[in-house]
Amino acid sequence: MKKVKRNWVTDFFIRHRKLLRIMKITLVFLLAGLVTFATETYSQATKLTMKMENATIQDVFNEIESISEFRIAFNNSKLDATTAVNIDVKDQTIDKILDAILGEMHLRYEIVDRYIVITDKPTPAVAGKTQQKTVKGKVTNTQGEPIPGVTILIKGTTNGVVTDVNGNFSIAISENDNILVFSFVGMQTQEIEIGNQQEFSVVLKDEMVGIDEVIVVGYGTVKKSDLTGSVSKISGNEIQKVTAVSMETALQGRAAGVMVTQASSAPGGGISVRIRGGNSIQGGNEPLYVIDGVPVYNNNNEVNPGGGQFNELRTAPNALASLNPSDIESVEVLKDASSTAIYGSRGANGVVLITTKRGKSEQSKVELDAYYGVQNITKEFDVLNSSDLMSWANEGAVNGGQSVIFSNEQIANPKYNTNWQKEILRENAPTSNYQLTFSGGSKQVTYTVSGNYFNQDGIIQKSGFDRYSMRMNLDANLKKWLKVGESFSYSRTINDQAFEGGSGNANSSALFSALAYIPMLPVYNETTGNYSRREDGIVPGYSPYNRKNPVQLVNEITDQTVADRILGNFFIDISPVEGLTLHSSLGLDLDSRERDYYFSNNKDPYNLKGSASIGNTKALSLVNTNMATYEKDLDKHRLTATGVYELQKRSMQRSSISNSIFDNDITMFYDIAAGTQSGGPGVSSNYTEWTMASFLGRINYIYNDKYLATLTARADGSSKFGKDNRWGFFPSAALAWKMGEEDFIKSLNVFSSMKLRVSAGKTGNQEIGVNQAVTRYSRDKYSFGGQEVNAYYPSVGNSSLRWETTNQFDAGLDMGFFKERMSLTFDAYYKKTFDLLMTYNIPSELGYSSTTGNVGKLENKGVEISVGGWIADTRNFKWRSDLNISANKNKVLDLGTSTSLRGSAMSYDYGSAFSSGNLVKVGYPVGSFYGLLLDGIYRTQEEVDNNTLKYSGGVVPDIGSARYKDISGPLDEDGNYTAPDGVIDINDRAILGDPNPDIVFGWNNTVTYKFLELYFFFQGVYGNEVLNLNRRDLFDEMYQHNIGQERYDNAWRPDNPDAKYPKANARIGIVQRIPSGVYSDFFIEDGSYIRLKNIRLTANIKSQLLENNGVTAKLYLSGQNLLTI
DSSP states (O other): OBOOOOOHHHHHHHHTOSOOOSSOOOOOOOOGGGSHHHHHHHHHHOOEEEEEEEEEHHHHHHHHHHHSSOEEEBOTTTSOTTOEEEEEEEEEOHHHHHHHHHTTSSEEEEEETTEEEEEEOOOOOOTTSOOEEEEEEEEEETTSOBOTTOEEEETTSSOEEEOOTTSEEEEEEETTOOEEEEEOTTBOOEEEEOTTOOEEEEEEOBOOTTTTOEEEETTEEEEGGGOOSOEEEEEHHHHHTSOOSSHHHHHTTTSTTEEEEESOOSTTBOEEEEESSOOOSSSOOSOEEEETTEEEOOOHHHHSOOOOTTGGGSOOBOGGGGSOGGGEEEEEEEOSHHHHGGGGGGOTTOEEEEEEOOOOSSSOEEEEEEEEEEEOOSOOOOBOOHHHHHHHHHHHHHHTTOOOSSOHHHHHSOSOOOOHHHHHBOSSEEEEEEEEEEEEEOSSEEEEEEEEEEEEEOSBTTOEEEEEEEEEEEEEEEETTEEEEEEEEEEEEEEEOOSOOSSOOTTSOHHHHHHHSOTTSOSBOTTTOSBOOGGGGOBTTBOOOSOOOHHHHHHTEEEEEEEEEEEEEEEEEEOOSTTEEEEEEEEEEEEEEEEEEEEOSTTOTTSOSOEEEEEEEEEEEEEEEEEEEEEEEETTEEEEEEEEEEEEEEEEEEEEEEEEOOSOSSSGGGGGGGOOOTTSOEEEEEEEEEEEEEEEEEEEEEETTTEEEEEEEEEEEETTSOTTSOEEEEEEEEEEEOGGGSHHHHTTSOEEEEEEEEEEEEEEEOOSOTTTTSOEEEEEEEEETTEEEEEEEEEEOOTTOOOEEEEEEEEEEEEEETTTTEEEEEEEEEEEEESOEEEEEOOGGGTOSEEEEEOOEEEEEEEEEEEEEEEEEOSSEEEEEEEEEEEEEEEEEEBTTBSEEESSOOTTSSGGGSOTTEEEETTSOTTEEEEBOEEEEOOSHHHHHTOOOEEGGGOOOOTTSEEEOOOOOOBOTTSOBOSOOSEESGGGOEEEEOSSOSEEEEEEEEEEETTEEEEEEEEEEESOEEEOTHHHHHSSSOOSSOOBHHHHHTBOBTTBTTOSBOOOOSSSOTTTOSSTTOOBGGGEEEOOEEEEEEEEEEEEEOOHHHHHTTOOEEEEEEEEEEEEO
């Protein structure tokens, strides 16, 4: 069916005459009686010249529309638009041209103004055929104006007609036809049962795009126009445009105020999500995830199985990667207190509500979605080849007062020049996805059943991720007052992880090792056949730094985690009286994981002669929700009240066993007892459990569809906290005013909607370890008299431990323009978190090592802007664009008795919880980078001679070496830094940068031309700094390992005194380790970027054969991370 587009310019000036619209929108036709004169004038006065040979009718109609103001509507089932015609006319009116085109076809046309409607000629009834009858009627808009060109289809068929210039229609139906479907661009589609009725009066309403869509909120739903809180919605269609392993990846850049970062680039690796900034220092900062009403936990480290000789170097897999993104119907992100307070003690970090697809009462449908793609790195890291590294080593040796190490012949003709990156990276890493979905149902029962297989090979060899999943959602309306249903899913993920971690040390991952390992060595020693080792590269005057053969790290380590997860929710809804619904559900989240880990025997790079471990984690969450909802409309008043009692219990059991020194590699981790390490296998296990009971209520009140109020309160009692503070109370209130319903706003003829929102409330954070409120003992061993003796290190309990609490205020403005074809949302917020939960060391003389208490305050404040609309909206070309921008500022307000929490541990400080490159300090953002300030290079001997600074460790600077700023001396008795003392040491550290972006943005675009759709999405951040740990190993002065090409090309040399970087040096580089372990601004870089995150081209395949069999098909080509600026 071809549909007509209405000219917004003509309609606007006739009906409004005040303001020029900024984008094209579709509008209803003007009343025929008002435009009769214009019709006669334009259609009779306009003459066209055309010459087209062997062109389709569709092409001819397109040409008419392109050279005139005429718009043509017709029914595809009655007119074959692919029929070839020849036309050659000069200065002819449109009626003459249409007569020539349609010829003997059984069609008629009518012209009104610039619109042409082509319909069937009446057909006499034929005896002997299936009994038919004719129904007729008229279609108007809400103002009573007739609408020409409305499509009327018999549901389930392609048979239909379009309304004439007066909005009238007549259609022949058979005795088996039950429903007519009325549709028109820019208006809401209606389905009407035919029954025994023969004449219809149909009123189509304008499609107010977005304003009446249903938004899922905690424990209910609400129309977007009635929403008082700040909620962002991402549809399942948007998520499926992205080739994503997990749902969180698809959120990136699509919701204002949401920051998504990849904690690991490994397939299935961890992902971090922050909503309106981080609210805690040592507690959890991840939002609460709720899938089909069941809270699920996404603490990657909590569910990460233990085990492994180097477990601390391993990044935890992503717990939510078990959820298949193709099953998602929508994702709602709750951000302000009004929307999150309903989740009480778990709402401080925001809430992500995930709704999976459910069946609809329609014909059964089968969907198959499959894709295959490849991944590759866009550019290798530019490190030195063998010749340049040997030259660099000679420079360093000479600068250190030694003789050259490598001869000119060795430099010119190196024996080996191994590209270690190529040795361990896949040139093309395949990824594929296969989804099969069955859905449908009747008025009584609907269903959705899906199965999925996803595979992604990692860029590093032997790494990869596989997911097998199935889902079954079922709803049954047993009675008018009784409904039952369930959501059930099972998934198995298999994560094969390369030896990689986040410490930044070149020995902590195969990839870091590939960058730093010297290229003068081959993969295998020619003499022994074993992997080459650093010892093979030792020559007089040159001893390679202690790096490991990266190929060995990839090939000789097995590290696999298998996770089985079951999510289920079973519910019953009872409606005993009008307006009252009783709901009860039981949800479960069962997560079982096993990690198998093995270092090979005779090729073990750490000389452990084989190391094996198995780690297991089993976590079970059960939640019972009992809810009553009452809705009542009375004149201008509308009330919705909800009351809930909820009980949740979560338990987790962890165990691990490890051993080393194996005779061979035959049994690997299958026979850990075969290891012969001293003291036997290492075994550990623990069990934790907590429960929470909750009472909550919400009242939504609307007066005259203009004034809205929402009151929410929740009381949570959790066993995680001390007996004195187990219960917390979390209230919120929100008000909204639909200003767009006021006459003084309507008179502007600009806004189709406008709503002002304000909210305030309190939420909590209980994401701390279990049993922090009680005294705990950790077991260890020490040697006494030649015997191993058990030792116990206690952590003192705190019975007064209470919730972290966040108070939040939000003000927002929602605006819609041109019947919601364009929208704008603005939010400003302020959040203050107090009673921060922190573990800190205490003097051992007290008999305890540490305790947990409520210490400190911090704040987040920011703004969010979302704007979207139709840049173009014609019949053949559409462009929808949505932009969101958010800015958040984070600041520490109080740390109790301390003013800062440093990475390098100080007496009775919190330092053990932080890396040496970060600082938590009052007045600054959480996690600020911290270190020394580089002050250039000693470029001349005169500068060296005039140097008065002393460096810790006894390092004496010389020409070409780095220089640092002396900004302070040691702490005084009051804990304040003294004046500069002429010594460069840890007292000279300063704030170097902020890892939190000033601005986060996303820009979504969908462009449609005929059967083609182009989707492209830009995402980026601005104003943050990053601590580049690559530079620590690849940009220092040392020559015993490989370095970056840029470092080599821009190093200080006598002929390059104005160089960017210091010279090569034999000793430990003073760029990175003055004093030992302290960072400097040399490692800090601007983290701002703009990235073409996703692009996808889709072709909708149109075929009469497919349509006749009820089949639709699409082909698409997509790419990710194709461009970064």
